[in-house]
Amino acid sequence: MDCIFCSIINKDEHEGMIFRDDKIVSFLDIRPLSYGHTLVVPVAHYTDFREMPADLMADYFAQLQKIALAVERATEAHGFNIICNTGIAASQSVFHLHYHIIPRYHDDEVFKRLNFKKYDHSITMHSYAEKIKKQLF
Ligand code: 5GP
Ligand code: ZN
DSSP states (O other): OOOHHHHHHHSSOOTTEEEEOSSEEEEEOSSOSSTTOEEEEESSOOSSGGGOOHHHHHHHHHHHHHHHHHHHHHHTOSEEEEEOOOSGGGTOOSOSOOEEEEEEOTTOOTTOOOOOOOOOSSSOHHHHHHHHHHTOO
16 A cells, blocks of 8 residues: 555654654654644554544554653743644545644744634534534444
């Protein structure tokens, strides 16, 4: 399979490698939104978050938190974003499940222009809550 993250995982060396065990690897993003921008990736190939097996979650999120705290301390960041782009519409570009850890600083303007919507009487918050509740199974 032609997957850039599988090739990184299967190589011995990566300049930006941070962590590796039998389930999870973590390395620096080649195109950082801020220095220290880190990816946390399962060793096994899953296309995206939708495919993540439940039995991976405990280990995966424990490592994600541990690595995020290390990134924050190492970069002396004031906080961080944890992002998992899922699907082309959500800007996913590598189709091997991964989370981004992006160090953030006060007023760094990394995500400058977000287009927030408003609920109102024609598009109500309640109608969306109901639609989503019906899909929980
Ligand atoms: P996505 O857009 O799928 O959420 O994120 C994929 C990320 O992988 C991007 O931020 C991109 O910069 C990073 N990336 C793509 N190719 C490589 C690579 O060869 N090496 C590393 N270290 N990161 C990569
Ligand atoms: Zn892969």
